[in-house]
Amino acid sequence: MVFKSFHSLVTMVALVLITTGCATTTDIRALQPAEVGAAASLKRVGVAPFDQQAKTNVSLDSKIEAELANYQLEQGVNYYNVVDRANLETIIKEQKFQLSGLTDKSQATKIGKLSGAQALVVGNVSSAGIEDNNYREDRVKYVNCDSKGKNCTRREYTVSCKSRTVNLGAQVKLTDVERGDFITANNYNQNKTWRTCEDNSSSLPSKSHGLEVLADEIATAFVFRLVPRYITFKVELYKKAEVKLEKLQADQFKAGIEFIKAGRMDRAEDFFALLMDATQARSFAVVYNYGVIKEAEGKFEEAKKLYETADKLTLSPEKNINLALVRINKIISDHKVALEQIGRQAKR
Missing domain, CATH: 3.40.50.10610 (ABC-type transport auxiliary lipoprotein component)
Known part of the structure; x- marks a missing residue:
């Protein structure tokens, strides 16, 4: 028997995996509160x-x-x-x-x-x-x-x-x-x-x-x-930008993806930070991928702001971004509840 927050998050992640096929993904680790x-x-x-x-x-x-x-x-x-x-x-x-x-x-x-x-x-x-x-x-x-x-x-x-x-x-x-x-x-x-x-x-x-x-x-x-417990699930990345990038920027984008796949978020963050500056944060693919990096690092509030920025850059609904906005709000809420449970002082 699983609690509702865990079940709904897993259901949402399952939908991502069903629709991504051979998409590039990375693992996200999130803290879930106890049901009781x-x-x-x-x-x-x-x-x-x-x-x-x-x-x-x-x-x-x-x-x-x-x-x-x-x-x-x-x-x-x-x-x-x-x-x-x-x-x-x-x-x-x-x-x-x-x-x-x-x-x-x-x-x-x-x-x-x-x-x-x-x-x-x-x-x-x-x-x-x-x-x-x-x-x-x-x-x-x-x-x-x-x-x-x-x-x-x-x-x-x-x-x-x-x-x-x-x-x-x-x-x-x-x-x-x-x-x-x-x-x-x-x-x-x-x-x-x-x-x-x-x-x-x-x-x-x-x-x-x-x-x-x-x-x-x-x-x-x-x-x-x-x-409370940690769960790990996969999140899809954009494999390329929707805007035209110069060769150096395209190489940085590719390198950033490779470091994400290797679990090296420190190096991936360096590349996507450069791309954020180079594109003036006007590529939703760049901004979204940067958000995924922040989410993987457990910096959920920063990830939320990046996902919201990416959403404003789209001209039509984007599946990855739509799912991210729902997911990150739930993760932030669940994380807060779980930390409160963990830190609650034992009754005397």
């Missing part, structure tokens, strides 16, 4: 043992704990401070709580306060199943070919195959310990199918392995909603 903004100030988090209602030993709780403990926006800096799991289990035993009752917010709040957590993840594994199906697939083989590999006989046959579908259902909640409210509660019904046939070497996973794969997916999806 209320979790931003709850940086000390605990994960209680999950109730295994499905009578299976799926380590979904441990996987969520690991995702939270290891999440980093910047290398070497953990986003969350995770409460010691052994301490939580001791508290649960001492208070004689039943795991089945932890999804009640009053109990979750009490455990969270005793452990020193600001937020507590609670949940249960509600279902776990496996279904096997046997079926056959058609095959075609060419035999008895001549010495040149031609005039072969076509042989059709079938092979035995087997599919295995594993499903996992779970409920996961995040409690604000101070307020005593559930910030978010999600029901997950995850399934995955594996297939194998007698003419290949692949094997089907055991039920336990399949469930652990699905638990990984659920853990990732749950934590994904709680944290």
Whole structure:
């Protein structure tokens, strides 16, 4: 499950990629806010043992704990401070709580306060199943070919195959310990199918392995909603200017593009800065490409001004510029929200 801002930005980028074909592109890195903004100030988090209602030993709780403990926006800096799991289990035993009752917010709040957590993840594994199906697939083989590999006989046959579908259902909640409210509660019904046939070497996973794969997916999806994150996407460049350039300027334009493709925005910026002066910023292709460089450098406000300038130079709507204007406004807005989430002081 992805949040709306991320989804809409990815959709917009996908439209660019569909329409650009072999166009010259560069990577842009942008910061996206967490979908669950209320979790931003709850940086000390605990994960209680999950109730295994499905009578299976799926380590979904441990996987969520690991995702939270290891999440980093910047290398070497953990986003969350995770409460010691052994301490939580001791508290649960001492208070004689039943795991089945932890999804009640009053109990979750009490455990969270005793452990020193600001937020507590609670949940249960509600279902776990496996279904096997046997079926056959058609095959075609060419035999008895001549010495040149031609005039072969076509042989059709079938092979035995087997599919295995594993499903996992779970409920996961995040409690604000101070307020005593559930910030978010999600029901997950995850399934995955594996297939194998007698003419290949692949094997089907055991039920336990399949469930652990699905638990990984659920853990990732749950934590994904709680944290700001960087995304990377491609943006199209203009490969040539719409105005006539002198040979030196045309060479500078080409060189700038090559440095952008190589990820050398420092050198690319030098060339396009020269072109901005040489053309008196009257080429929308030059101005737009310069804006892309600024966007790639994370200088979003400068990029926005350049895109707006490029737009004023066009005599008809330009796809690249239209998309850039929408995209940069969203990136600026999302970046501001994400920084606020990151910098928000943890509740005391």
